[in-house]
Amino acid sequence: MIAQTLVAAAGNLVASPRPLLFLDTCDLVNLLQVVTTISVSELRAVNRLLAALAANPQRCQPVVTYVTAIEFTQKTNPINPVYLQDSMGKRMPPDEVTYQLGLIDAQLRRLHQVRQELGLPLPAPTVYAGLGLLADLQTTSEMLLDVCWALEREQACVNAAVQRVFDRTRPSHKREVKDSIHLEHCLELARRVRVNGFVEEIIFASANKNDYGPAVAQQPHADLQPDFAAVQMSYYDSLGAAIAHLGI
Amino acid sequence: MNSERQVTVRGTPAAIEAWLQTLAGSIAEGWSRALDIEQKVKGKRNGRWPICLVWSGNGGHPRTAIFLQPVSNAEVGIMSLVALDRRELAPEDCTAALEAFRTALVAPRGNELQLTDKPGSVGLSDLISPQAQARFTAFARTANKTVLHSGLDLPRWYDFLIQLHRDGASPPREALEAALKEESFSQDTIGQLLNAYEHTDDILTRYDAFGESE
Numbered sequence: 001m002i003a004q005t006l007v008a009a010a011g012n013l014v015a016s017p018r019p020l021l022f023l024d025t026c027d028l029v030n031l032l033q034v035v036t037t038i039s040v041s042e043l044r045a046v047n048r049l050l051a052a053l054a055a056n057p058q059r060c061q062p063v064v065t066y067v068t069a070i071e072f073t074q075k076t077n078p079i080n081p082v083y084l085q086d087s088m089g090k091r092m093p094p095d096e097v098t099y100q101l102g103l104i105d106a107q108l109r110r111l112h113q114v115r116q117e118l119g120l121p122l123p124a125p126t127v128y129a130g131l132g133l134l135a136d137l138q139t140t141s142e143m144l145l146d147v148c149w150a151l152e153r154e155q156a157c158v159n160a161a162v163q164r165v166f167d168r169t170r171p172s173h174k175r176e177v178k179d180s181i182h183l184e185h186c187l188e189l190a191r192r193v194r195v196n197g198f199v200e201e202i203i204f205a206s207a208n209k210n211d212y213g214p215a216v217a218q219q220p221h222a223d224l225q226p227d228f229a230a231v232q233m234s235y236y237d238s239l240g241a242a243i244a245h246l247g248i
Numbered sequence: 249m250n251s252e253r254q255v256t257v258r259g260t261p262a263a264i265e266a267w268l269q270t271l272a273g274s275i276a277e278g279w280s281r282a283l284d285i286e287q288k289v290k291g292k293r294n295g296r297w298p299i300c301l302v303w304s305g306n307g308g309h310p311r312t313a314i315f316l317q318p319v320s321n322a323e324v325g326i327m328s329l330v331a332l333d334r335r336e337l338a339p340e341d342c343t344a345a346l347e348a349f350r351t352a353l354v355a356p357r358g359n360e361l362q363l364t365d366k367p368g369s370v371g372l373s374d375l376i377s378p379q380a381q382a383r384f385t386a387f388a389r390t391a392n393k394t395v396l397h398s399g400l401d402l403p404r405w406y407d408f409l410i411q412l413h414r415d416g417a418s419p420p421r422e423a424l425e426a427a428l429k430e431e432s433f434s435q436d437t438i439g440q441l442l443n444a445y446e447h448t449d450d451i452l453t454r455y456d457a458f459g460e461s462e
Contacts, residue, residue, distance in 0.1 A: 018335065036377060036378070036379075037377040037379070037414075037415040037416070037417070038377070038415075038417075039374060039375045039376065039417065039419075040374050041370055041374050041375060047289075047298075047317075047327065047328075048327060048328045050288075050289050051289050051298060051300075051313075051315045051327065051328045051330060052328060052330045054285045054288035054289045054300075055282075055285050055300070055313035055315075055330040055332055056313075056330050056331060056332055056335075058335060059330065059335060059336075132294075136293050136294075139291060139292045139293050140291075140293065142291075143291040143292075143293075146291075207416070209416060247336060248328070
């Protein structure tokens with residue numbers, strides 16, 4: 001992850017234009033959840049994106065904000081003191097992956113025991129919890145974060161986000177401020193490059209459909225459409241779809 | 249490859265392994281192995297894949313990186329094509345790179361290997377969770393394929409739709425339709441099921457919001 005001020009990021013993009021892809025924390029965390037609820041095509045698309053950027057760093061510019069980096073750690077690193085133990089009664093993604101792998105292993109063990117009792121023992125089962133799957137998924141999401149620019153905190157954007165909370169406008173209609181801080185930084189970067197003649201695609205990806213969606217015809221929620229339209233920014237509720245849209 | 253095409257090299261496991269060994273050294277004129285790019289893509293992930301080969305290009309076609317990824321021990325897929333000296337590859341550049349790949353790396357192996365190129369099709373199981381897949385299978389295995397039983401079949405279909413909603417998954421209608429066709433449901437029944445699919449998520453989303461506001 002490369003920290004960037006809004007000024008530096010805008011300057012770089014105007015000097016060297018390439019498609020701009022904003023990612024949200026949930027897009028990074030979703031990579032762990034391909035074991036449980038998220039489509040495997042998300043992981044496949046991220047692998048294509050990482051390959052494209054390794055071969056050609058000018059292919060597109062993935063961008064997160066400082067909020068994303070903090071949230072990502074909170075949601076994926078169990079040894080971090082701010083790791084959230086659970087969210088609304090749900091296990092956090094790393095714990096859920098561990099739990100599901102344990103469940104799969106236990107079920108396989110049972111099947112093998114039953115088969116053995118029936119006189120047809122099977123070859124020793126693979127222990128999936130020992131294959132390093134979670135570690136590889138975490139590494140993949142960290143690699144994605146590593147190739148992103150992380151926009152540094154800009155007080156005017158934070159102020160605008162707080163105003164959304166006061167006004168109860170999306171994505172702070174439930175008085176949550178983090179999503180608005182993220183969005184305001186993205187909108188501000190988009191404004192700064194557009195005003196300087198940037199004509200490349202600007203895509204905002206977030207699987208957080210509750211706050212940004214629905215994503216009908218790449219449109220965010222009606223309340224957010226004026227903000228997105230003003231900077232010609234399209235919305236995708238899946239990172240995989242956003243990557244495919246870029247032809248990667 | 250992008251998501252619209254699926255290009256793979258097929259052969260026996262022994263033929264595939266022997267071919268992969270040849271990609272380790274001097275490959276063919278105009279081709280090289282890009283270990284530095286491979287390392288960037290692998291990062292801290294262990295393993296042999298992806299393999300990255302670079303075609304030097306010709307005529308107006310640019311230098312192109314081709315990433316290989318395993319499908320099985322008898323099949324290797326082209327995961328991605330990336331232009332090295334320009335932003336994007338035009339369709340004709342992709343075609344030229346793939347043809348160069350076939351000519352230089354696959355054809356010399358004779359009948360041992362075959363290159364297949366077909367439109368990419370993402371199956372329903374790629375798009376939904378294992379839990380949702382299990383519910384779909386439970387429904388498809390037991391349902392009457394021509395006339396749905398309102399007390400037995402529809403509740404199982406609703407269980408599947410509720411699971412999709414809980415997962416936050418909205419697979420495209422086309423993927424669902426294809427999966428139902430594959431399970432031999434009649435056209436009328438498919439229409440009825442898709443109609444329920446299109447309305448259920450809205451209703452459940454509204455129900456969730458209703459719950460939150462109370």
